[in-house]
Amino acid sequence: MSRSTITIFITSLLLVGLCKPGHTRDATDQLKPVVNSQTGLNKVEKRRLTRAIENNFKDVPGFRPRTFSSVQAVINAGLFEMSVNTGDEDGPISELDMARICNVAKATYTAMENGADPALSEDIALVGFAHEITAGQIEAAAKALEALMQTSISVGTYQELISQALDNLWMPEVTRKTSAGLVRGAGANLDPEMLTLTLIIGVAQDLEDKGIDTVVKEAETYVRTRKDAAYDALKQAMSQGLAPPIGREIYYIAMEERWSAEISRAVFEGLTSGQKMGLTPEKLAIALIIRVAQGLEDTPAPVAVREEIEFVKKLDKVEQKRIENIQNNPDLKKAYESTDQWAEIAYVPPTQEQVAEETEPEKVEPAPAAQPAEVTTAEAPESDKEKAPPVVAPQPEPEKKEVPAAVASKPTKETSPPVVAPEPNPEKKAPPVVAASTPKPEKKKAAVKAQKKVATPAPSKKKDLAATLEAVHRSLIQASINDYLGTPYKWGGTAKKSGTDCSGFTQGIYRDQGIKIPRVSRDQFKRLPLKLKAREELVWGDLIFFNKNGGSDNYITHVGMFMGKDPKNPKLERFVHSCCSKGVTVSRFNKRYYLSRYVGGVRVGSVSDTEG
Numbered sequence: 001m002s003r004s005t006i007t008i009f010i011t012s013l014l015l016v017g018l019c020k021p022g023h024t025r026d027a028t029d030q031l032k033p034v035v036n037s038q039t040g041l042n043k044v045e046k047r048r049l050t051r052a053i054e055n056n057f058k059d060v061p062g063f064r065p066r067t068f069s070s071v072q073a074v075i076n077a078g079l080f081e082m083s084v085n086t087g088d089e090d091g092p093i094s095e096l097d098m099a100r101i102c103n104v105a106k107a108t109y110t111a112m113e114n115g116a117d118p119a120l121s122e123d124i125a126l127v128g129f130a131h132e133i134t135a136g137q138i139e140a141a142a143k144a145l146e147a148l149m150q151t152s153i154s155v156g157t158y159q160e161l162i163s164q165a166l167d168n169l170w171m172p173e174v175t176r177k178t179s180a181g182l183v184r185g186a187g188a189n190l191d192p193e194m195l196t197l198t199l200i201i202g203v204a205q206d207l208e209d210k211g212i213d214t215v216v217k218e219a220e221t222y223v224r225t226r227k228d229a230a231y232d233a234l235k236q237a238m239s240q241g242l243a244p245p246i247g248r249e250i251y252y253i254a255m256e257e258r259w260s261a262e263i264s265r266a267v268f269e270g271l272t273s274g275q276k277m278g279l280t281p282e283k284l285a286i287a288l289i290i291r292v293a294q295g296l297e298d299t300p301a302p303v304a305v306r307e308e309i310e311f312v313k314k315l316d317k318v319e320q321k322r323i324e325n326i327q328n329n330p331d332l333k334k335a336y337e338s339t340d341q342w343a344e345i346a347y348v349p350p351t352q353e354q355v356a357e358e359t360e361p362e363k364v365e366p367a368p369a370a371q372p373a374e375v376t377t378a379e380a381p382e383s384d385k386e387k388a389p390p391v392v393a394p395q396p397e398p399e400k401k402e403v404p405a406a407v408a409s410k411p412t413k414e415t416s417p418p419v420v421a422p423e424p425n426p427e428k429k430a431p432p433v434v435a436a437s438t439p440k441p442e443k444k445k446a447a448v449k450a451q452k453k454v455a456t457p458a459p460s461k462k463k464d465l466a467a468t469l470e471a472v473h474r475s476l477i478q479a480s481i482n483d484y485l486g487t488p489y490k491w492g493g494t495a496k497k498s499g500t501d502c503s504g505f506t507q508g509i510y511r512d513q514g515i516k517i518p519r520v521s522r523d524q525f526k527r528l529p530l531k532l533k534a535r536e537e538l539v540w541g542d543l544i545f546f547n548k549n550g551g552s553d554n555y556i557t558h559v560g561m562f563m564g565k566d567p568k569n570p571k572l573e574r575f576v577h578s579c580c581s582k583g584v585t586v587s588r589f590n591k592r593y594y595l596s597r598y599v600g601g602v603r604v605g606s607v608s609d610t611e612g
């Protein structure tokens with residue numbers, strides 16, 4: 001073979017390698033623009049992020065466009081989630097946290113390379129910032145979720161299975177086989193809800209001794225052949241409006257403790273009636289569980305349940321005031337007595353199409369990185385920062401001021417005195433008001449409809465819309481927040497004690513006020529009526545939204561409630577939210593990275609300092 005022939009042959013091999021379909025350049029090189037585009041990071045954090053990327057992705061030849069987009073989104077989300085650990089000082093994110101962020105991103109990449117849906121993998125990966133998760137677990141959960149979404153099984157039912165799998169770190173094989181058993185059982189006309197609960201109990205109690213194949217088989221047989229009094233009581237209670245997360249937790253305990261049919265019926269009936277009168281379901285559930293565990297002796301179960309309801313009513317002044325407000329307010333009372341108070345609580349993960357629609361095109365494929373990995377960009381100021389750019393090559397918008405994020409529902413300046421909100425900047429134009437499609441009483445519908453007809457709404461129109469907001473009491477909102485504080489993060493969760501995600505938390509706060517808002521953060525932002533942008537407009541109780549995954553402002557992925565200035569340190573602004581690493585917690589809002597991902601606020605109710 002001639003020298004020229006050998007040269008041509010080697011050159012051809014190199015070209016084939018470089019032009020491999022679907023991949024471009026080295027992965028670490030592709031991710032350099034992700035580092036450079038982070039306006040919310042200082043130069044120390046950028047160096048740490050660069051090192052973590054190199055350690056995790058040095059063996060990756062290159063990303064496909066959609067894979068790159070999801071890896072970038074996970075890194076962005078991780079930076080947001082780990083910012084909670086930097087304290088009020090807003091110090092740099094630690095090397096350990098940077099390593100964890102990139103570990104989760106690498107696990108997500110591996111899951112997608114093995115065929116897991118990118119959008120679902122990206123969504124599930126957030127669990128990795130709450131506790132350790134492997135690529136296999138992300139892959140199994142994403143594939144199981146994708147298969148279950150194609151069935152007629154209700155979202156709330158299959159979501160419970162996936163949530164339990166992620167929360168309890170099921171091995172990939174367990175997730176695969178339980179989800180396959182659920183699909184198979186539903187196809188054979190078995191009750192999907194009962195089968196889901198039976199599978200979860202079987203994994204918890206019998207997996208080690210019997211193995212997953214036997215657990216699934218026995219669960220299918222049990223649902224097919226057995227009459228379950230506890231499940232019948234649960235189903236009846238949920239049909240009358242009992243909170244599904246509470247009902248399921250009680251069912252697990254009833255089965256584990258082998259409650260009698262009489263006790264099961266009495267407890268579920270008591271929970272339903274207590275919830276309708278305004279008692280906090282979690283508090284009543286704990287009281288009932290303890291009473292049953294202590295033994296009822298000669299007391300009939302219904303009598304014991306009534307005694308516990310009276311006990312919880314008098315438990316503390318906050319609970320007494322809460323019940324009094326509900327019973328004295330016809331609208332609140334009607335909301336609590338409604339059977340659909342807990343409707344629409346199921347979390348629906350975004351599809352690839354939704355992510356593509358709500359993300360700017362630049363997010364799909366990275367531009368060549370001109371800068372070296374060692375970034376020397378000056379540290380960003382703590383306030384009035386530009387928003388984070390879409391993806392690569394950020395373009396700051398000087399005229400847009402950043403806004404602090406928040407914690408509860410907010411009053412408007414026109415309808416109630418603001419508690420801790422700076423005065424609006426008179427030189428700044430009032431942002432446009434966006435009308436919502438959320439169902440409201442006829443009066444409110446008309447006001448919202450009128451807003452839709454106005455091309456360029458004047459400030460007075462915002463006042464008109466604010467006047468239609470439902471009145472809520474700050475003390476009741478604060479009581480609900482206190483009930484949630486310390487609750488761990490749970491993918492798809494909505495419960496005050498066992499776990500909640502960010503939008504489950506904000507929805508729950510307003511559900512306690514008798515106000516229904518959408519379940520998912522992106523829908524809460526789109527469908528609620530009164531939009532706020534300028535930081536000066538936020539008041540205590542407003543919902544605040546972030547695009548923590550990066551991309552355009554349309555891609556909402558986090559929500560919290562604004563709490564205003566810290567009374568002890570007015571330089572700090574607070575918001576309460578459910579974050580992955582700490583669960584429901586109060587954080588400093590005016591941190592560099594939070595502000596760089598802030599999109600806007602929404603006012604749901606007119607918050608009053610009075611007790612009504």
